[in-house]
Amino acid sequence: AQSVTQLDSQVPVFEEAPVELRCNYSSSVSVYLFWYVQYPNQGLQLLLKYLSGSTLVKGINGFEAEFNKSQTSFHLRKPSVHISDTAEYFCAVSDIAAGNKLTFGGGTRVLVKP
Amino acid sequence: NAGVTQTPKFRILKIGQSMTLQCTQDMNHNYMYWYRQDPGMGLKLIYYSVGAGITDKGEVPNGYNVSRSTTEDFPLRLELAAPSQTSVYFCASRSLVGGVGTEAFFGQGTRLTVV
Numbered sequence: 234a235q236s237v238t239q240l241d242s243q244v245p246v247f248e249e250a251p252v253e254l255r256c257n258y259s260s261s262v263s264v265y266l267f268w269y270v271q272y273p274n275q276g277l278q279l280l281l282k283y284l285s286g287s288t289l290v291k292g293i294n295g296f297e298a299e300f301n302k303s304q305t306s307f308h309l310r311k312p313s314v315h316i317s318d319t320a321e322y323f324c325a326v327s328d329i330a331a332g333n334k335l336t337f338g339g340g341t342r343v344l345v346k347p
Numbered sequence: 348n349a350g351v352t353q354t355p356k357f358r359i360l361k362i363g364q365s366m367t368l369q370c371t372q373d374m375n376h377n378y379m380y381w382y383r384q385d386p387g388m389g390l391k392l393i394y395y396s397v398g399a400g401i402t403d404k405g406e407v408p409n410g411y412n413v414s415r416s417t418t419e420d421f422p423l424r425l426e427l428a429a430p431s432q433t434s435v436y437f438c439a440s441r442s443l444v445g446g447v448g449t450e451a452f453f454g455q456g457t458r459l460t461v462v
Contacts, residue, residue, distance in 0.1 A: 242387065265448055276437060276453040277390075284447055323389060325451075332397070333448045334405065335380060335441070339389035 235260040235328045237338035245344045246314055254309040254341045256324030266307040267325040267335075268298055277323065283307065294318070319345045349373050353438050353454035360428040360461045368423040368457050370438030378441045379421040380451065381405075381413065383434040390437065396421055428461045435459070 240255040258264065265284050269277040281292025288300040298309045307324060324338040354369045372379065377398045382390040382405075392405030396415040410432060412424040421440075425432060435458050439451040 239389075267450055269453075276455045277439075277451075278453075279450045282450050284449075327448045329448075332403070333378060333443065334392060334395060335439070335448070335451055336392065337382070337390040339387065 235264075235326050235334070235336050237324050237326050237336055239322075239324055239338035239341050241341050242339065243342045243344065245346060247346050248316055249313050251310065251312050252314050252318075252343060254322050254324075254343070256307045256309065256338060258305050258307065258324070258326045260305075260326055260328045263329050265327045266298075266300060267327070268292065268296070268307070268309050269323045269325060269337075270294075271321045271323065271340075273320075280309070280322070314343070314345050316345050316347065319343060351438055351440055351452050351454040353436075353457050355457060356455065357458045358460070360425075360459065362428060362430065362461060364428050365424070365426045366428070366459075368425070368436055368438075368459075370421045370423070370454060371419050372421075372438075372440040372452070373419065374440060374442070374452065375418060376440035376442045376452075377418070378443070378448065378451075379415065380439045380441075381411075381421070381423045382437045382439065383407065383432075384437060384456075385434050393423065393436075425459075430461050433459060433461045 236259045246252045268280040283300045351372045380395045381393040394413040396402045438454045441451040
């Protein structure tokens with residue numbers, strides 16, 4: 234069964250500092266990976282996705298993620314965060330072998346401090 | 348283009364009552380999902396559907412039922428509500444392109460409290 238582990242439940246970070254959110258997955262060979270952001274009292278919005286091709290994926294709002302097949306990881310990074318990046322971030326995996334179910338990690342809450 | 352629409356946005360139920368959470372999408376997506384979100388627990392899959400007439404259980408289906416009579420609609424039914432079903436519920440939809448699942452689009456959520 235596919236699963237997703239987000240290693241940090243909370244990440245405090247100062248404004249303009251870099252941030253990395255870690256995501257590891259367990260699944261079969263063909264996986265599709267996503268990062269979503271959830272602002273308070275809102276639904277989930279796609280940040281970026283990896284379907285195939287280049288392992289470095291760029292998304293919205295200056296975020297990027299790197300797919301590492303050997304380490305089964307898909308870590309999210311931003312070189313310089315803003316106060317507005319305060320939100321919860323979710324990593325998700327989808328696998329054809331699992332019927333294209335979309336499985337989410339437990340989330341990482343990012344708090345950007347001035 | 349409305350995307351994924353959920354109703355109601357908020358609801359308070361008494362223990363033992365039942366209700367239906369509505370979800371409709373206008374993107375002609377095959378796949379639809381229901382998740383519940385509890386604090387610190389991420390999103391847990393309740394039920395999903397790969398097309399009209401086809402549904403399957405997710406991780407936490409007990410106490411819920413679904414139907415998919417049309418491509419657009421995927422209602423979630425709660426029978427005999429219990430306090431453990433207090434949560435925020437999200438509906439999502441996505442399509443397949445060449446067999447590859449694209450990103451999911453989410454509704455704004457339904458905040459349900461069972462008292």
